[in-house]
Amino acid sequence: MNPYRMPKPSAGILFKGDFCYADHKGRIDDRAGVARIRLTSEYLWVNDNLSIPVASVLHVGDVNGKAVSIVFHNALSDVEEGVILAGRNWFGLRDRGRSYALVHRLEEARRHAPPLEQFAERIRDQSGELKLGCEVCGAKPANELEFGWFFCFGVFPIAGAYQWKPERRFCCAKHGARACFVNNLVTGLVGYLGFPSVLVAPYRVWRNVREMNKVFGWNTRATVLNTLVGFILPAAAVGGLVYFIATR
Numbered sequence: 001m002n003p004y005r006m007p008k009p010s011a012g013i014l015f016k017g018d019f020c021y022a023d024h025k026g027r028i029d030d031r032a033g034v035a036r037i038r039l040t041s042e043y044l045w046v047n048d049n050l051s052i053p054v055a056s057v058l059h060v061g062d063v064n065g066k067a068v069s070i071v072f073h074n075a076l077s078d079v080e081e082g083v084i085l086a087g088r089n090w091f092g093l094r095d096r097g098r099s100y101a102l103v104h105r106l107e108e109a110r111r112h113a114p115p116l117e118q119f120a121e122r123i124r125d126q127s128g129e130l131k132l133g134c135e136v137c138g139a140k141p142a143n144e145l146e147f148g149w150f151f152c153f154g155v156f157p158i159a160g161a162y163q164w165k166p167e168r169r170f171c172c173a174k175h176g177a178r179a180c181f182v183n184n185l186v187t188g189l190v191g192y193l194g195f196p197s198v199l200v201a202p203y204r205v206w207r208n209v210r211e212m213n214k215v216f217g218w219n220t221r222a223t224v225l226n227t228l229v230g231f232i233l234p235a236a237a238v239g240g241l242v243y244f245i246a247t248r
């Protein structure tokens with residue numbers, strides 16, 4: 001199981017609460033939504049896309065008295081990463097008490113966690129090879145990659161909605177290509193329903209395909225299939241129009 005993308009815990013919860021995502025100055029990013037975090041002795045669950053193993057936390061700090069910065073070691077990609085969260089009360093306003101409570105509980109959990117080296121050994125062997133397999137089927141080699149789907153409706157920003165939903169995965173080439181297909185299919189169906197979607201959606205489709213090829217090497221068949229599926233709705237609309245004109 002990918003320790004950075006664990007399921008939402010339902011038992012053994014030490015602390016939970018609603019938080020907002022914030023920037024490095026502690027300013028709340030309203031567009032990023034709400035993180036309904038849950039802390040267990042093993043990991044801090046932030047959202048479906050991110051869980052932080054307590055043993056991998058390098059630093060928990062205060063951001064201008066407004067938010068909490070959590071820096072952790074991502075042993076899959078061997079880099080330092082971080083997330084900044086600000087406590088949020090029932091009225092949706094900043095709640096410093098909740099932020100301090102998170103710092104306190106996370107520091108307490110860290111004191112009981114195994115050392116980082118011990119945790120990292122579960123993921124990489126001594127030669128640096130990844131031990132962990134695909135999060136779907138367990139096959140090796142597996143790699144970390146990010147795909148997303150794009151949604152656009154109406155005319156943004158006047159009257160409409162516009163969203164890019166990135167999702168991180170740790171999987172084998174087969175499940176990587178499959179995840180790319182699903183994300184491009186969704187983009188192909190809901191990504192062209194407004195403006196500036198015609199400009200953005202093709203780029204998003206290509207970005208997913210590029211990510212797949214970058215991580216697993218060039219695959220012509222998957223590239224063609226996953227690119228075409230991202231244009232399914234506009235292609236169907238053009239095809240329908242041609243058919244309509246031709247059969248009049």
Ligand SMILES: [Zn+2]
Binds near residue numbers: 134172173
């Ligand atoms: Zn797999």
